[in-house]
Amino acid sequence: MKIFAISDLHLSINNPKPMDIFGPTWEGYLDKIFDDWKAKVSEEDLVLMAGDFSWAMKLEETKPDFDLISALPGKKIIIRGNHDYWWKSISAVRAVLPPNFYAIQNDAIKFGKYVVCGTRLWNLPDERKPMTAESEKIYKRELIRLEMTLQNAKKLQSEGDEIICMLHYPPYTFREEDNEVTSMLEKYGVSCVVYGHIHAYLRQNKFLSKNGIKYFLTSCDLLENNLVEIV
Numbered sequence: 001m002k003i004f005a006i007s008d009l010h011l012s013i014n015n016p017k018p019m020d021i022f023g024p025t026w027e028g029y030l031d032k033i034f035d036d037w038k039a040k041v042s043e044e045d046l047v048l049m050a051g052d053f054s055w056a057m058k059l060e061e062t063k064p065d066f067d068l069i070s071a072l073p074g075k076k077i078i079i080r081g082n083h084d085y086w087w088k089s090i091s092a093v094r095a096v097l098p099p100n101f102y103a104i105q106n107d108a109i110k111f112g113k114y115v116v117c118g119t120r121l122w123n124l125p126d127e128r129k130p131m132t133a134e135s136e137k138i139y140k141r142e143l144i145r146l147e148m149t150l151q152n153a154k155k156l157q158s159e160g161d162e163i164i165c166m167l168h169y170p171p172y173t174f175r176e177e178d179n180e181v182t183s184m185l186e187k188y189g190v191s192c193v194v195y196g197h198i199h200a201y202l203r204q205n206k207f208l209s210k211n212g213i214k215y216f217l218t219s220c221d222l223l224e225n226n227l228v229e230i231v
Contacts, residue, residue: 001112003164003231004041004074005218006033007050007196010083013064017055022199025221032225034072040227041074046111047227050196050218051081051120051168059086059096070098077102077109079118081168081197104166106145108153114231117153118166119145121195124181126173143180150188163188164230167195171215176208186211192230194218 009030010019019026041047054065069076078101080087087093090105102109108117122142125131131139146167153163171181171193185193191212196219206222208215216230 001044001046001114002040002042002229003046003048003114004227005048005050005194005216005230006220006223006227007048007168007194008052008081008199008219008221009033009049009069010052010055011065011068012055013068014056014061023221025224029220029225033220033227036226037072037074040229041072043073045074046114046116047072047074047076048116048164048166048194048218048230049076049078050118050166050194051079052083052196053078053081054084054086056086059088059092062086063096066096066098066101070101075100075102075111077104077116077118077166079104079166079168080120082120104149106148106152108149108156110156110161113158113161115153115156115161115163116166117149117163119149121146121167121169121171121181123169124171124173124179143184146181146184150184150190153190154188157189162191162231164192164194165190167193169197170195170217172210176205176210178211182210182213185213192216194230198222 056062104118122139192214194216206217
């Protein structure tokens with residue numbers, strides 16, 4: 001079993017929203033992703049999608065988007081992104097998922113020797129731009145949710161298992177410094193983190209190894225619309 005990752009597909013089959021207005025990288029991007037996906041992924045593999053799956057506003061409007069991706073090989077695991085407005089409750093999402101589609105929200109799922117967990121996260125504190133009171137409230141709530149998903153992963157972990165954490169927001173700022181999030185990931189023995197959200201590329205490394213953890217920035221436009229193999 002191989003594990004791949006890609007995020008920020010921003011699908012809009014039900015109500016088309018052209019993505020090429022954001023630049024040439026988005027021209028025909030779905031065809032490129034699908035071609036690469038079919039060339040790399042087998043039915044036994046996992047594909048992690050770290051948020052911003054669909055532009056839909058209502059859950060029922062996501063069906064064409066899910067149908068499109070469900071036709072591709074492999075098991076698909078999603079978390080919520082900041083633009084997934086259709087995602088209101090995890091139970092409602094899971095009730096409409098096609099076969100071989102899994103949604104994670106502060107909990108965890110085990111596949112072979114890999115335990116996959118995840119949460120959305122939020123913008124990190126940054127001394128250059130002080131947080132508003134509301135943003136700080138959301139950030140602290142997301143820290144609680146992060147620990148919750150990691151605790152659930154630990155419960156599923158057996159000797160020799162690896163924990164993979166999916167986040168939508170980056171776990172560090174562009175300076176790649178240690179912080180509360182990275183410390184928590186290290187505390188729970190996470191081996192790999194995938195995240196998205198970033199489109200304006202501000203980092204030297206899309207892929208970073210830090211204190212024993214591998215970090216993968218998986219926004220599709222920054223991967224030239226190719227899936228990245230993380231395991």
